[in-house]
Amino acid sequence: MTDVNPKTLKAVTYLVPDLPVEIFETFMEYLEETLKMPSYLIYESRWRSPPIDRNLFATGEADIGFMNSTGFLRLLEEEKDSNVELCPVGVVHENPMVGDRAVYFSDVIMRSDNGHEYKEFHDLKGHKFAYSEPNSMSGAYIILDELKNQKTNSSFFADIFQSGGDKKSSHLKSIQMVLKKQVDAAAIDSRVLKYFLLKNPHYEKELTVLTSLGPMPTYPIVFRKNLSAEMKTNIVKALISMPKNPKWASRLRELCISNLMSTTMELYYLEKEIRDNIKGLTLKPAYY
Structure with a gap:
């Protein structure tokens, strides 16, 4: 079932504390202001992506999320009827080697x-x-x-x-x-x-x-798959426009983010190539 007019925008991030929670708070503050609807952010530090038995996208508790690329690809590959899809916007973090790539x-x-x-x-x-x-x-x-x-x-x-x-x-x-x-x-x-x-x-x-x-590939922004097409379009347009807004561009610079740019699933083929190259190989750690 598709949400035609959701009353709130619910987000979850799995990237804290390695990345500052302020990044994801800023995105949600901006979306709340731009879309003129209340937004909420959950941050989950126990996992890097949703566990199968605690998938907030499957239960409708999250509309948009931030997770690592490996977890995102796992959801697509292992859960054939996946509850997430790529939000085609990539975050470009400041780095002289990155240029304008996500x-x-x-x-x-x-x-x-x-x-x-x-x-x-x-x-x-x-x-x-x-x-x-x-x-x-x-x-x-x-x-x-x-x-x-x-x-x-x-x-x-x-x-x-x-x-x-x-x-x-x-x-x-x-x-x-x-x-x-x-x-x-x-x-x-x-x-x-x-x-x-x-x-x-x-x-x-x-x-x-x-x-x-x-x-x-940068960490993917993901949608709950059955979020309304209108809402997905509005979020994508808003995020792509964020660096062009002087107020929010300043906030992004404070977070060392230089741009938000259009992406496709092709970006994540970079990871698949690396994973295919190391198939069967493992690091053998002594747990610390």
Whole structure:
């Protein structure tokens, strides 16, 4: 059944705390003002995407959402009668390598005082490495892709530590593990690292990016599939116009967002290509 005239706009984000909740609050404040309807935001930090048995889109408790791309593709692939579809708008986060593409990178970080020892990814051979969780595009998949491209596997590292749970990302904990010298290096979502350093500028001199791997597709904005076509169209038009509104463009710049641009499912084929390339490969962590 399609909602013809929903009275409120209900949103959920699965990307907090790695990304600041202020990003998603700002989007919903803007949509509330532009669409002239009350909006609400739930943030769920236990998962990176909806668990099958707690899918707020299936129950009608969420109209729009923000989740990681791996979880979004899982919903489309594993649940043939999926309750979500892509909102064709991508968030462009400030990064000199991004340009005007809705992509991001994985920053392989180390302590700056190890700069004499590590010059390129290959120098991490035999050292301790941390990543967020097994289904993390930026924490695990892209690292496996790089290892395969270098004709090696997870045995390349002396020890591998998983900082988060199997379904819960913890890029922030991975950063702390590097700072505390518990590991030599870690793979961090480039957006997470940027926000971390903005809030903790005193760590800028302590951390160095050894290399950046990617690009990878930005987190998808998704619709509840049976949301009315009129509402979907209105939301897309509003989001695409957001960077052109001086007031809201300023808010976006404060959040290090440079643009909101049109996207299609083709963007997420980037992830499928990487996943196909690493099929059968895993990182073997010692849980931390």
